[in-house]
Structure formats: structure tokens, C-alpha cells
Amino acid sequence: MSTKQQYSISHWPDTEELQKRLYRLANELPIHQIKRSKMDEYLKHFDEKCARSKKITDRAKELIPGGVQHNLAFNYPFPLAITKADGAYLWDVDGNRYIDFLQAGGPTLLGSNYLPVQEKVIEVIRESGPVTGLFHEYELKLAEAIHEHMPSVEMFRMLMSGTEACMAAARAARCFNGKKYIIKIGGAYHGWSDQLVFGMRVPGVGPLDAHGIPAGCYQFTNEVFPNDIDALQKRLEENEKDGGTAAVFVEPLGPESGTRPVLRDFNRNLRDLCDRFETLLVFDEVVTGFRVGLGGAQGYFNVKPDLTVFGKCVAGGYPGAGGVGGRKDVMSGFAAGLAGGPGGKRAFVGGTLSANPLSCAAGYFAIKAIEETGAHLKAGAAGDRLTKGLVDIFERNRLPFVAFNHGSICHMETGAAMLMDIKNPNIFKEVGQRKKVMEEMGAALMAEGVITLAGSRLYCSMADTDDVIDDALDRLDRIFGHIEIKQG
Numbered sequence: 326m327s328t329k330q331q332y333s334i335s336h337w338p339d340t341e342e343l344q345k346r347l348y349r350l351a352n353e354l355p356i357h358q359i360k361r362s363k364m365d366e367y368l369k370h371f372d373e374k375c376a377r378s379k380k381i382t383d384r385a386k387e388l389i390p391g392g393v394q395h396n397l398a399f400n401y402p403f404p405l406a407i408t409k410a411d412g413a414y415l416w417d418v419d420g421n422r423y424i425d426f427l428q429a430g431g432p433t434l435l436g437s438n439y440l441p442v443q444e445k446v447i448e449v450i451r452e453s454g455p456v457t458g459l460f461h462e463y464e465l466k467l468a469e470a471i472h473e474h475m476p477s478v479e480m481f482r483m484l485m486s487g488t489e490a491c492m493a494a495a496r497a498a499r500c501f502n503g504k505k506y507i508i509k510i511g512g513a514y515h516g517w518s519d520q521l522v523f524g525m526r527v528p529g530v531g532p533l534d535a536h537g538i539p540a541g542c543y544q545f546t547n548e549v550f551p552n553d554i555d556a557l558q559k560r561l562e563e564n565e566k567d568g569g570t571a572a573v574f575v576e577p578l579g580p581e582s583g584t585r586p587v588l589r590d591f592n593r594n595l596r597d598l599c600d601r602f603e604t605l606l607v608f609d610e611v612v613t614g615f616r617v618g619l620g621g622a623q624g625y626f627n628v629k630p631d632l633t634v635f636g637k638c639v640a641g642g643y644p645g646a647g648g649v650g651g652r653k654d655v656m657s658g659f660a661a662g663l664a665g666g667p668g669g670k671r672a673f674v675g676g677t678l679s680a681n682p683l684s685c686a687a688g689y690f691a692i693k694a695i696e697e698t699g700a701h702l703k704a705g706a707a708g709d710r711l712t713k714g715l716v717d718i719f720e721r722n723r724l725p726f727v728a729f730n731h732g733s734i735c736h737m738e739t740g741a742a743m744l745m746d747i748k749n750p751n752i753f754k755e756v757g758q759r760k761k762v763m764e765e766m767g768a769a770l771m772a773e774g775v776i777t778l779a780g781s782r783l784y785c786s787m788a789d790t791d792d793v794i795d796d797a798l799d800r801l802d803r804i805f806g807h808i809e810i811k812q813g
């Protein structure tokens with residue numbers, strides 16, 4: 326079998342066992358934190374070694390709300406100003422080098438700033454500039470490459486972000502079947518549009534984060550708990566009495582890139598239910614697309630969604646990255662001009678800079694490079710090695726922390742704030758404390774020269790050789806001998 330048909334997930338974790346351990350960590354055991362004396366050492370490190378970052382980002386606080394523009398860039402005790410990215414490493418303005426397990430939030434499967442793609446992108450910009458407003462052949466080449474690997478994507482519409490792509494998918498679904506509701510799996514992230522800032526992070530919170538959004542905007546958004554097929558069926562039945570469900574949205578590995586992992590057959594069961602209720606199934610492959618394998622999570626699970634949402638993954642880490650693809654009959658609703666979709670209705674989308682030559686060429690050449698190098702498999706092997714090392718470290722130090730991975734997407738749960746149960750009576754008291762513990766973990770990791778997503782998620786790339794992973798594990802090992810139970 327060619328690497329094109331192989332997937333990065335070497336084994337599917339025992340999800341039921343994992344869920345029990347994650348539940349216990351987040352809801353039953355006392356909070357474990359880094360010892361205060363060790364944490365003080367780490368904080369001192371930032372004052373001494375990251376002074377220029379501090380100066381720049383302090384100044385930024387005066388002009389940029391919160392000082393950083395991106396949720397991923399918010400780091401305790403202060404954000405780092407990064408100047409250089411190459412393969413497995415990042416460098417900050419003070420000249421410190423870090424092993425990069427953020428990988429821009431997932432898209433740089435080839436490693437940061439991968440030269441062969443960068444060179445092609447520069448060629449395209451030299452020739453046509455980043456944008457003309459007119460058609461460029463790379464739009465077609467990208468759509469063909471996606472279709473080749475994900476046959477469910479019969480047609481593809483490029484947009485600028487995953488948020489836009491999710492909005493567009495909801496609109497196309499409603500335009501196609503005329504139904505009213507959309508259902509998401511609680512805890513998942515589908516961007517920040519008015520109707521999807523709902524049920525975020527912890528399943529069951531509904532509109533908790535929907536500040537500045539009128540209730541009418543999420544009036545027709547429902548959430549159901551991950552893995553709860555019965556609840557989904559009930560919700561679909563209820564909605565049938567009131568305009569029906571246009572689409573079910575799912576992150577196929579589980580909410581937040583698998584932070585709450587799904588059972589192996591969950592997606593298949595979703596497909597069956599959606600078929601029964603004539604509801605469209607939307608896979609959000611913003612992170613999993615190409616990373617799980619060139620065929621995406623849909624190829625791995627062998628489940629065909631009606632629509633697939635793409636985001637950062639679709640332009641190989643270059644900006645202007647989003648899109649939606651799927652069934653021709655549904656996608657026809659996006660047709661430009663007056664033609665429109667079924668019944669002449671058009672699911673209006675726009676975006677002056679969408680589908681620009683830069684993003685499309687970057688996406689096309691990144692997919693070609695993944696095909697040629699088998700980057701997804703190399704990154705998956707790195708994820709396995711990293712996770713195994715973490716499990717060993719936790720066992721050796723008798724810690725209740727949980728590490729698991731789906732190929733190159735690794736989870737290291739310590740504070741486990743996102744895994745709290747909405748029914749836990751301590752949730753409002755503890756969630757802030759647990760977030761703080763995670764922030765401190767992120768800071769300790771950075772002081773040891775390792776950058777992660779929020780101190781709990783680690784994306785591997787093709788650049789993570791065994792040496793890089795072993796070096797990272799040595800650095801992580803230095804933290805986990807210094808853990809104590811948090812008092813009070």
C-alpha cells in the first residue's frame with residue numbers, strides 16, 4: 326500500500342478506559358500542580374532570559390487588546406515574540422530556541438517553514454503577486470488534489486478561515502434541505518461565528534461564552550454530548566417536530582482535536598442517524614485533514630460525510646486558509662453569479678481575498694509534498710514515540726496525569742480543565758484553578774524549551790526525528806519530578 330493510502334494513527338486507543346481515567350483526573354482526584362519553589366525558578370527564567378519578548382509584548386498591550394491577537398499566543402507569564410521558525414524549532418527575539426509542538430495550531434505537518442513549499446510560493450508571488458481578484462489555475466489544482474484524496478469532496482469552495490468554512494457549511498446545508506437546526510457535538514470548536522460560539526470546550530455549557538451575540542443567533546443551534554448517540558437521536562426526533570435538522574457538525578476525533586476522544590464507531594453511528602433523518606453530516610477536518618492521512622479522518626474511519634470543512638490544514642500553514650467541500654448537489658448552492666443551487670437558491674458566500682494564488686499554491690504544493698514524503702506517517706510515528714515517553718514519565722513519577730495520541734496529535738492532560746464534567750458541583754470553583762495549573766505547565770514547558778498548545782496539546786510534524794522527540798522527553802522529564810497536590 327502506498328503511503329498515500331496509509332494513516333498516521335497506528336492504533337486506536339481504548340477510548341472507554343481512557344475516558345474513565347480522564348474523568349477521574351478532571352473530576353475526582355485533587356489538583357496536581359508544579360511545586361511552588363520550582364515554579365518560582367521557572368518564572369525567574371522568563372525575567373532573565375526573555376526580557377526583549379516582555380518589553381515588546383508589554384508595549385503591545387497598550388495598542389492590541391490583551392497584547393496578543395491570537396488565542397494560541399497567550400502564554401503565561403507573558404507571550405513570547407517569535408522571530409524564526411524552521412522545521413521542529415522556533416526562536417524568540419531573545420535568541421532562545423524551542424522545540425515546537427504548537428506547529429501553528431496544527432497545519433504545518435511538514436514542519437515549520439518547509440523550504441520546498443516556501444520556494445514554490447515565492448515563485449507564484451513573484452509571478453502573479455498574492456492576489457488578482459481573478460481566477461488562477463492553482464485554485465483548480467488544489468480542488469483536484471483534495472478531490473483525489475477525499476473523494477467525498479466532489480466540489481470545493483476555498484475561503485479564508487475555518488470559521489468561515491463552518492458558517493458556509495451551515496448555510497449550504499440549510500439552503501439544500503430547507504431544514505432549520507444545526508446540531509454540534511458539545512465541547513467542539515467550530516470557529517467563532519455567531520451561531521457556533523455555543524457548547525464550547527466543556528459539553529453542556531450552551532451559550533456560556535456567547536457574549537455580544539444576540540440569543541436569536543444561536544436559537545437554532547443545539548449541542549449533544551460526545552459519544553451519546555441516544556441523545557442525538559432524541560434531539561433529531563424533537564427537531565423533526567419543528568423544522569428539522571439541516572446538519573450535524575462533528576470533529577471526527579472528538580471535541581478539541583480529540584481532547585475528549587470518541588469511540589471508534591461514533592462517526593459511523595452519526596452517519597447512520599443522519600441518513601435516517603435526512604440530515605447532512607459535516608466533518609470538521611480543520612485539524613485532521615491531511616494530518617490523520619491524506620484521506621483525512623473520513624478516510625481513516627471510512628465514513629463519507631456530506632460536507633467537509635477545511636481550515637488551516639488546507640494551505641499548509643500559509644494564510645488565507647479555509648474551505649468547504651462535498652456533495653455536488655449541496656455544493657452547487659455556492660455557484661457564483663446568478664445560477665445558484667437547487668431551486669435557484671444561492672447560499673451566498675464571499676471574500677475578496679479568498680482563493681488567492683498564494684493560499685491555493687501553498688495548499689497544492691503542501692499536499693504534493695505530503696504525498697512525496699509521507700509526512701503524515703513520520704509525524705504519526707513521532708506522536709507515538711512522544712506519547713509513549715510521556716506515559717513512562719508519568720508512571721515512573723507515580724502521577725495520575727494522562728497522555729494519549731491519535732497519530733501526530735498528542736494530548737498531555739494534567740490540569741484537565743476542559744475535561745471537567747458540567748455536572749461536577751465544583752466546576753465553577755475548580756475550572757479556573759485547573760486553567761491556572763495548565764498555564765503554569767505551559768510556562769514550565771517553555772522555560773524547558775518546549776512550546777505546546779496551552780500546556781496540554783502537542784502536534785508533531787515530519788521534522789520531529791527520534792532525536793528531537795528524545796530531547797523533548799528529557800526536557801519534560803525535568804518537570805515531572807516536581808509535582809505536588811495543590812492545597813486549598
Ligand SMILES: Cc1ncc(COP(=O)(O)O)c(C=O)c1O
Nearest residue numbers: 486487488514515516609611636
Ligand atoms: C476543529 C476546528 N474547527 C474550526 C476552527 C476555526 O478555524 P479558524 O481559526 O481558521 O477560523 C478551528 C481552529 O482552531 C478548529 O480547530
